Amino acid sequence: MFIMQGMGKKPRRPRRAFTPEFKAKIVEVCQRGDRTFSQVAKDFDLTETAVRDWVKQADVDAGVRTDGLTSVEREELAALRRENRRLREDVDILNLRPLSSRRRPGERVPVHRGGESAAQREREAFL
Template sequence: MGKTRTPYPAEFRAQMVELVKAGRTPQELAREFEPTAQTITNWVAQAERDAGVRHDGLTTAERQELTRLRRENRQLKMERD
């Protein structure tokens, strides 16, 4: 399965998160910028996980490690067979 490209740069996502923290709503930002309100809400939730504020999912670092380990596991299985 191929890796999908994120159309929004990390700096843009971080800026949207900061604007939400400053009091703007995701709906308001969605009207002004291109991402949907749900996408912005997801970015805020992920930023909170990465900061240790939320504990309901994987941090970005944990997701990257899981992806790396799955890839390594797949490669080892192919080499074994």
């Protein structure tokens, strides 16, 4: 049973990066219609999924399809998610700030209310 697990599996290919120009060329070849996605993928040593995704994204960017985010919207969403993550980290850091050494946990903080006397504020603060 364990012998069969390794059979038939291809080794995992390292992640590759492609230029926007190369992707545009692949999309153009696919949109001509003389070759299938599978043929284009084999000819250029790509995965069929990558080719399909590039064509779909090009269609969304061109307004042909409306079932996804445009490239500009994707970039904006990524930037907003980065900012949101950074702000959450900032809030977490602020929440870790130690309590003031002059106050004990649960002790009421005196608040100045305009027009009240100092003695009255002190009485209310310690109630």
